[in-house]
Amino acid sequence: MKKKLVSFIMLLTAMSMTLAGCGSKKQEPSTNQEGQIKPGNTSSVEQVLRMNLGADPKTLDPQLNSATDGSHIINNTFEGLMREVGGELIPGMAESYEVSEDGLVYTFKLRDAKWSDGEAIKAGDFEFAWKRGANPATASEYIDIFTSANILNAAKIAKGEVDVSELGVKALDEKTLQVTLEQPAPFFLNLTAFPTFMPVREEVVGDEAWAKTPEKALSNGPFKLSEYKMGDKLVLVKNENYWNAENVKLEKVICEMITDFSTAHTKYTAGELDINEFIPVGEIPRLMAEDDEFYVLPKIGTYYYAINMNNELMQDVNVRKALALAIDRTQIVEQVSKGGQIPSTGFMPEGIQDAQGNDFNEKAGDFGMSETADVEKAKALLAEAGYPGGEGFPEIEILYNTNDGHKAIAEAIQEMWKQNLGINVKLTNQEWAVFQDTTNNNAFSHLARRGWIGDYLDPQTMLDIFESNNGQNIGRYNNPEYDKEMQLSRTSTGQERMEHFYKAHEILMEDMPIIPIYYYVANVMVNDRVQGWELNAVGKFWFGDVEIVE
Structure with missing residues (x-):
């Protein structure tokens, strides 16, 4: 069977100025006018997804992570102001936003949403997280993304010229976040869906290992961490306090950490994995030509x-x-x-x-x-x-x-x-x-x-x-x-x-x-029983719309 290859021309034509590659051949998520994902079909099949994450992520902390493996997890356990789904930016934690005429001031109104422990998510959680990421003392490998986003004073803060308190982000009240830029940035909204810009709660992140410790890890996305075994696997379960939890079908995502390509591929072909990106080089030409579960x-x-x-x-x-x-x-x-x-x-x-x-x-x-x-x-x-x-x-x-x-x-x-x-x-x-x-x-x-x-x-x-x-x-x-x-x-x-x-x-x-x-x-292999999956063109999996079928 001819392999599915999505060209960049097709991708960019379909998605205009927002870049994302939907990996699923089965369906794309649709949204209502409020940006909420519409309910899909219910299923009696066990809603457990098994994937190979590859290496054990160095961190699952949004402001400290800089690797793809960590981003896969963070993209599913946290949510920023906006979220990219099906190649479109839709409201995430932000129910709505306004932009000033000069393109420099963004004002976000947060929806009523909770952390995985049931506490309300506040605009101050975003202010804290962004200032934490932009603070040189945090040693974030992505500190420069705040400068790239043109956020007011980010470059000066990175150089130690002004205090991080001067970063152009401010919680006006519990539900209103205001961001001021130095220059208009046409890609700024896209960045609000990026892991580094996702919220964290101040009283939680003091413990360096918090994000990998299930009893301490807090999430505001569709899943939360329930198990972590160093170098072996981590397990995510549905976050019942996620604002759109009623439309999340998966109950569990089991992420194995298999770095050996042959072992990973053997487990996939044996039906022990549903998703695997770690494919032996020698197998790729055959899979590309013959296997309908192999995607480029x-x-x-x-x-x-x-x-x-x-x-x-x-x-x-x-x-x-x-x-x-x-x-x-x-x-x-x-x-x-x-x-x-x-x-x-x-x-x-x-x-x-x-x-x-x-x-x-x-x-x-x-x-x-x-x-x-x-x-x-x-x-x-x-x-x-x-x-x-x-x-x-x-x-x-x-x-x-x-x-x-x-x-x-x-x-x-x-x-x-x-x-x-x-x-x-x-x-x-x-x-x-x-x-x-x-x-x-x-x-x-x-x-x-x-x-x-x-x-x-x-x-x-x-x-x-x-x-x-x-x-x-x-x-x-x-x-x-x-x-x-x-x-x-x-x-x-x-x-x-x-x-x-x-x-x-x-x-x-x-x-x-x-x-x-x-x-x-x-290159990724995905079992046909997995519907609604997405791997976008900046390399992050999204499982919030996945459903396991017969």
Whole structure:
């Protein structure tokens, strides 16, 4: 049977300026005028969903999480002011909102809703959560998203220039939240559905382990944490105090933590899992051609290697470019990853448009990069750096988190650099939580595997992570001209704003502090008995509309 592949063109046409990919072939949730999800059919089948989460999430705290695995859980246990469902933004905790004529002041009216312990959700819970995330003392890896959102004083707070109390968010009363921006942000409402912007209660988060401790974890989404076993599984159950609980069909979501692809796939084929994203590479071509439960979905993101710019060897731009040009990306996506990924000749993935409707990736060009290896040019650059034929070039290290797919790609690149440049590469893997600490602290030697999934439909979501003060800039890239273009984008509008993004992207690719490998797609297997599931193009599962059928 022909595999279901949702193209970016179809996706963007159908969803206009809101980006989401509905994974379900069965149904899409519909809403009434108040934004409430309409009741679906009832079922006598046990409403238990079993999925493979992969790694044990480092955290389930909305303001501290920066990983996809944690986002899957947070997106289902918490709810922001808005929620993205079926490619549309609908009211979440906000029953309604108003925007000032200049686009700078948003006033949200909260619906009557409760936390999972029965206490009322207040506007002050949002104010506290946002100020907590924007406070440098919290050490949120997503602190820069408040600056990206153009929230008043966020940038100054991040730099320690003003106190976090000056952040442009204020609870006017228990049901009214006011947010003030420095510049209009067309994607701001989308961000209010992002995990970092979800509410938490002040008296709960003092315990660092609260979000993984069932008796302490509080939720305001359709599910709540009922069980957590480190490295094994976590279990979510329906949150009876969720405002839309009567329309949530699932009673339980069992999330196993299986990092071995073969084990995960075996459990799926044996009927012990309903959803699995961790599929052995060797199985993908057959599944793509034959299996109706295998999906290829668009995903706004780029798989790349971050380069440690504090390493003396890697500070030579000719070395960095030689490494980048010596990789055959077509070979990697066709013979290694095999999941429909797209070879990358830049950092900006397909599917993001500029103000004139141009695909940013297409207009930006390829920066002299090739989808296949340019061996002669790579050799010449390495020779110019003082290492003809790789002579005298020290062994370098690629660090990746434990995962069969990352290992296979690293091994392929190791061999390409050996054959094309005559250099030796050491491969090192670390478990996910350790790997995150190592890379976030810039404690890797030369190169580290990295992937970035966009948070909203705008070039800024991909490019601001390379500003010198951004916490996601693990390689510590620092170019004042790049920072300048990104800052100018925040004080510009329309196509003028986009031109600053184009220039920043050009600077990034000329400096080559990263090595792009491919643009992501999502490969996932979902049992046909699961209806109403969704995996959007920024990589988050939504189970609030799922129903298990015969």
